[in-house]
Amino acid sequence: MPDDGNNPIPDWQRQDLPPMLSRRFEFENYPQTRRFLDGVAKLAEEAQHYPNLSFGKTYVSVTLDADGKKLTPDIIALAQKIDALVAKAG
C-alpha cells in the first residue's frame, strides 16, 4: 500500500483532470468476478452514483468520476465500500 499523501484512498489511481478514481481488481474465476460486480451494482444503487466499469471473465476495472467536479467524500466512501467487497471475498 503506497504512502501517498495526495491520494485520499490507497490502492486507487487518482486522476485530477477530470477528477476520477480508478482501480483494477483481478479474480480467479468468473463466479468471483460476477459476485463482485453484483456487489458493486448494489453499492452504486445505494449511493446513486454509477461507476464506469470494464470487465471480462476475471477482471473488473472500476472508475468513479465526479462529473468534472471535485472528488467528494461520498465518492471516496463508495470506493472504500467497493474495497471492502474484496476484503470480504478474500
Add this chain to the structure above:
Amino acid sequence: MPDDGNNPIPDWQRQDLPPMLSRRFEFENYPQTRRFLDGVAKLAEEAQHYPNLSFGKTYVSVTLDADGKKLTPDIIALAQKIDALVAKAG
C-alpha cells in the same frame, strides 16, 4: 443497417487483428442498462464465452473476442442473441 458483405453480423463493428466484434448499446436509464447486463451475463454463462464489457449508467459496450483466433459461428450466434435482448426490451 449497413450492407457489408464482409461483416457476419450487422450493427457490430468487426475488427480483424485480432478478430473481434464490438457494439455499443445506449439505454434511457439505469434499470434498462442493468436488465441488459443481466441478460448478457446469462447468455455468456450459457455460451461459456465471456465478453469484455464496459458500461456506465446508460450505456454498455460489448466486445466479443476469439482469443486471437477466427470468429466462430458460436461467437456470431452469441452476438445475435445479445442483439435479441435489445429487440425484446425495445
